[in-house]
Amino acid sequence: ETWMSGIGVQAAQRMLADIAQATGVTLPAE
Secondary structure (H helix, E strand, O other): OHHHHHHOHHHHHHHHHHHHHHHOOOOOOO
């Protein structure tokens, strides 16, 4: 998870959101 801190939490969440949208999976808001 160290690399996530390097790119920023927002960037990581955005990346996960893009993946979720591409796979049709809805992630719960945290």
